[in-house]
Amino acid sequence: MVKAVVLGAAGGIGQPLALLLKTNPLITELGLFDIVNTPGVAADLSHIATPAKVEGYLPPDDGLAKTLKGADIVVIPAGVPRKPGMTRDDLFKINAGIVRDLATGIATTAPKAFVLVISNPVNSTVPIVAEVFKQHGTFDPKRLFGVTTLDVVRASTFVSEVINDLSKAPEIVVPVVGGHSGVTIVPILSQSSHPVLSLLDGDKLKALTDRIQFGGDEVVKAKDGTGSATLSMAYAGAEFATKVIKALAGEKGLIAPSYVHLDADKEGGAALKKEIGKDLDYFSTNIEIGPNGVERIIPLGKLTDYEKQLIAAAVPELETNIAKGATFQKAPP
Numbered sequence: 001m002v003k004a005v006v007l008g009a010a011g012g013i014g015q016p017l018a019l020l021l022k023t024n025p026l027i028t029e030l031g032l033f034d035i036v037n038t039p040g041v042a043a044d045l046s047h048i049a050t051p052a053k054v055e056g057y058l059p060p061d062d063g064l065a066k067t068l069k070g071a072d073i074v075v076i077p078a079g080v081p082r083k084p085g086m087t088r089d090d091l092f093k094i095n096a097g098i099v100r101d102l103a104t105g106i107a108t109t110a111p112k113a114f115v116l117v118i119s120n121p122v123n124s125t126v127p128i129v130a131e132v133f134k135q136h137g138t139f140d141p142k143r144l145f146g147v148t149t150l151d152v153v154r155a156s157t158f159v160s161e162v163i164n165d166l167s168k169a170p171e172i173v174v175p176v177v178g179g180h181s182g183v184t185i186v187p188i189l190s191q192s193s194h195p196v197l198s199l200l201d202g203d204k205l206k207a208l209t210d211r212i213q214f215g216g217d218e219v220v221k222a223k224d225g226t227g228s229a230t231l232s233m234a235y236a237g238a239e240f241a242t243k244v245i246k247a248l249a250g251e252k253g254l255i256a257p258s259y260v261h262l263d264a265d266k267e268g269g270a271a272l273k274k275e276i277g278k279d280l281d282y283f284s285t286n287i288e289i290g291p292n293g294v295e296r297i298i299p300l301g302k303l304t305d306y307e308k309q310l311i312a313a314a315v316p317e318l319e320t321n322i323a324k325g326a327t328f329q330k331a332p333p
């Protein structure tokens with residue numbers, strides 16, 4: 001019996017994500033919340049012959065609380081997406097307040113739920129959720145996840161394109177660590193399950209790294225002002241949510257990358273801080289997920305000199321992004 005909730009469910013990501021979750025046989029209840037259109041989206045999805053009972057609410061009459069009641073997992077893709085020329089950080093002004101309000105609802109109504117944050121800038125919105133939870137005395141770092149899966153999905157695809165064999169894309173695994181924006185996205189191609197590094201000279205390695213870091217810009221540009229990645233994000237979000245749900249159901253050994261608070265596993269977090277040479281509170285890395293959330297933070301392991309340089313460039317940017325989110329909530333403007 002798993003209740004999953006999508007906040008921002010009528011949006012570009014929210015609708016296909018809700019569709020994919022509706023097809024997950026482990027989900028028995030699916031709650032949808034948005035400031036527009038959720039009754040329609042819910043009615044539409046409810047006709048699909050899968051176990052999940054679907055309900056959609058709008059803000060009036062305590063719609064957020066009704067949606068969240070009894071939630072085991074809450075996925076948040078609410079907020080504005082990028083337009084050409086914008087960075088994810090440019091979204092902060094609008095999305096920070098949206099995420100804070102939704103997090104307040106979760107802390108009040110479903111404080112034990114696993115929270116998966118998609119809304120950008122993820123590097124800052126995750127600290128906002130954590131601060132809201134701390135203020136409500138309900139913060140458990142094991143239960144909060146920034147969704148960075150799309151970076152990993154892109155890395156698999158782009159590596160399969162380099163080796164000219166898209167059929168290998170589903171099985172190629174490349175750890176992508178750091179954060180979820182520009183230079184904070186650090187692909188560890190030396191640890192790719194396909195030994196792609198041996199095929200890449202310096203320029204090609206840089207080009208592939210850049211493409212993984214800035215892959216989102218390709219979509220923003222192609223959509224020409226109408227938004228950013230939605231379908232690939234819904235796919236990635238559903239993939240990550242499915243792992244979390246399987247872990248909740250007791251499956252063991254589930255590894256996935258996510259942007260987490262490093263106190264979620266104090267020992268693993270301390271080892272990772274040593275590797276990056278900085279006492280950051282949040283970082284994206286492979287984690288093992290279990291029934292209580294983050295079981296283990298997996299350190300980065302052996303890196304090439306180039307990857308060490310990428311990490312060194314990511315750390316100060318991440319530090320600024322984290323402080324921006326945490327400060328916003330501690331002292332809202």
Ligand code: NAI
Nearest residue numbers: 008010011012013034035077078079080081118119120150
């Ligand atoms: P969208 O504009 O199509 O949908 C956002 C939805 O959020 C809309 O339906 C809107 O009504 C809703 N919303 C706004 N305020 C709300 C509130 N207070 N409560 C509930 N719902 C609210 O945007 P899209 O394309 O779905 O993107 C959503 C977010 O996901 C953006 O911040 C975007 O940057 C981010 N994103 C994150 C990625 C990641 O890898 N983590 C990848 C792609 C996008």
